[in-house]
Amino acid sequence: MRLYSTDQGIAREDREGELSLLDLPFDELGALLRGPGVVAARSARTVRQVALGEVRVLAPVRRPGKVLIVGLNYRSHAEEALEMLAAMGRGPVRIPEEPNFQVVAGSAVIAPSEPIVLPAVAAAEVDYEGEVAAVIGRTATAVATSDAGKYLAGLTVVNDVSARDIQRRAMSGDPTASIGVSKSFDTFKPLGPCLVTGDEFAEPFDLCIRTRVNGELRQDDRTSSLIHRLPELISFLSRYQTLEPGDVICTGSPRGAGVFSDRFLRPGDRVEVEVEGIGSLRSGVVAA
Known part of the structure; x- marks a missing residue:
């Protein structure tokens, strides 16, 4: 549905x-x-x-209680990110054995028709990451992986936008910066266009995910490449905080984010994240 x-x-x-x-x-x-x-x-x-x-399409969930961001969850992306971390002197580095996650502000969520706003305090290195997002349908606390599907309302599409300069400071140990803040600016989580209910997808689902900027293909992978599958993510995250109806889990992004080629978002850009079986999420980019 x-x-x-x-x-x-x-x-x-x-x-x-x-x-x-x-x-x-x-x-x-x-x-x-x-x-x-x-x-x-x-x-x-x-x-x-x-x-x-x-009609004007809104974000499926207008104001989630929590948005949970899972990082380094496609092997291709994990490898390119770990290479960058090693170059920063953050070694030895390896693909995490457990999901790596951050909690970011629900106020960052916007509708498909709304633009990504480059914040005045961090406009230089704003980046895109196309992802499949899972929306929680039932309260979940410390659930078993085998039961996790019962707590899924459905899937949608998200663009996990980040201010990479703030993120880099956080990863370099600057106590005044955090990864959560780098991803929590208003408009940094375009979400939509729809929610496709969980019964439409059989685990392990294998969906094509592509991200384009101004029509140029930047990311191209399949969800079969996820390191930690959705049932594992729901189970793992529910051990650290109660997941509530409407909470959003961003399941990870494949190789090709702008930070790895120094191609950051600029006013006038158009970003499209397309996920097979769900739809396309399109966002313009404007200055603050």
Whole structure:
């Protein structure tokens, strides 16, 4: 089931490009998840049908309680990142045996139609990372890997934008900087366009993920290359904090982020993250 948060309420895409606006007492999917969950959208009455182009698509979850960022989770990306860390004198370095994660601000989430804003205090090295995002559907505390799928509402697309200069300072030991801050600026987590429910994907799912900047292909991989699969991530993260409905897990990004070629985002750029079976997330870039 493919669900949208829109400016006219929650919608279900019953046919490609055609939405059924649903009779639900919630204005976006985050509120639905904190209530009866996605099952209510399956049986909800259709108020009216509209074309996808007739509504403004919002982030599936407008304000997640938590956004959890998993790093170094594609082998290709881990290898290029560890090479950079070694060059910075951060050795010996190796691919982490357990998931590496950061918690960032839910206020960073924006809708597909909203631009990424280069912050005045850190505009020089803003970078993209296309990722599959998992949205939690049920409260999860210390769940077993074998049960993790029960806590998944569905998948969407995210651009994990970072201020690399702040991130580099944090990784060099500067106590005034943190990786979480580098990823938490307003507009740094474009999310969408829709939520595809978990029952549409069988683990281990194998989806093509591509990122383009101004039409140029920068990232191209498949989710079968994930080091730590989604059930493992949900189980692992739930041991460190309770996962709540609407929380977002960014599952990792493949090789090709701008930091490795000194190609950072500039005003006027267009970024597109495309994930097979989910859709395309497109964002413009503007100066503050």
